[in-house]
Amino acid sequence: MDNWDDLKFVLAVSKAGSLAKAARSLGVTHSTVSRRLSALEERMGTRLFDRLPEGFTATSAGQEAIAAARRVEAEVLALDTRILAQDAELEGPLRVTAAQLIFQAQLAEIIARFKELHPRIDVTMNAANEVLSLHRREADIAVRVTDKPDESLFGRLATGQNRCFYTSKDYLRQNQDALMESATMKPVKFVAFKWWGSTPPKTLRDRFPNAEVSTVSDDMIAMHAAVRAGMGIGRLPCFLGDADPALVRLPGMEPSRYFDIWILTHPDLKNVARIRSFLKFAADAFKANSSFYLGK
Structure with missing residues (x-):
């Protein structure tokens, strides 16, 4: 060869x-x-x-x-x-990967402000739902929604998150009698998320024993769209549900804990100037906006 x-x-x-x-x-x-x-x-x-x-x-x-x-x-x-790892300059390429939803929520804005401070750093944004490997150098920094970050990586906890049940204002108005009651046998529709289970969760079934799934989504953006379209009740991250004026929290339901947001890199790269600078800048920005993710 x-x-x-x-x-x-x-x-x-x-x-x-x-x-x-x-x-x-x-x-x-x-x-x-x-x-x-x-x-x-x-x-x-x-x-x-x-x-x-x-x-x-x-x-x-x-x-x-x-x-x-x-x-x-x-x-x-x-x-x-x-x-x-020997690079000590605040310049050069920086590849950031995250789910599309995280870019939409705040990360793109964080990168824009970071670029204003460091115009010689060339940031590439990779909106990927699949997990790109930092060990294989498919990205320099990953922003991940997880409670169990890879222990072989170096990073910071950016912010905790909560989630809650939401419905469209139209769906609430059309089903007000059932949705406003603390318990009812009336049927209600539920939008399920494939990765959380394709049946209504226990907290919802306790209140609505006749809850039935109207559709199952494998993508959070699609699930948000289904709830917005009036297909039923959906459980969404607070930053997504609260930010949409077409949605309201299901009356009588309080937010519950959701996965944290972490900012991670390869441990050998943690002292590279542009990577270290972005880690701190992004983590501080997420933390300053933690109420947005916690639904407070």
């Missing part, structure tokens, strides 16, 4: 299981991945992957190549991290 770059293609195919997915992860075309892999196999005189209907499966030779690719990748990432 005379081209180290070939290992990158082998590793991408191994992770993705198909040429198309590997191509997307590498930012190249499907035909490029196919051509590079076939050329490598021809030069080495052996197949690295079996092409099966369910996807690409590594042969014994392929497994050897994948193991080597992983070692090379780990060394390159470690070198990149060590070099960046």
Whole structure:
């Protein structure tokens, strides 16, 4: 193997299981991945992957190549991290990842103010619901909604959060008799969030035994839209529900605890000037606005 770059293609195919997915992860075309892999196999005189209907499966030779690719990748990432850790200037690239909703709520505003103070820092915002890896240097800083931040990362607790039950003003008006009662057998609609369970939570069933799910959402923005559209009661983070004038809290229900917001980075990068500066700036900004997230 005379081209180290070939290992990158082998590793991408191994992770993705198909040429198309590997191509997307590498930012190249499907035909490029196919051509590079076939050329490598021809030069080495052996197949690295079996092409099966369910996807690409590594042969014994392929497994050897994948193991080597992983070692090379780990060394390159470690070198990149060590070099960046020596950077003491408030300039250069800074990649921040967070869920789209967090950017909408406050993070974009925080980044805008940070850029005013440090115009030589080039901030890239990656609005990703999937968790990008800080260890693999897919981002420099991650703002995550979690109660269990990765212990191998370094960061700050930005703010706690609460959540509450909300409904649209129209839905409340149309179902006022049922929704204003402390307990009732009348049916009410509930918008469920897939990751919290696809049935009405116990606190809601205790008050509305005949509560039924009108729809299930796997995305918080979509769930907010469903509640706003009058599809029923939904449990939302306070910063999202309270900020929408079309929504009201369900009468008689108090906010309950929700996941915290953390700002995290790789521990080897915590002393990089631009990263350290942003960590403190963003954490202070979230903390100053904690009542917004706690629903106070």
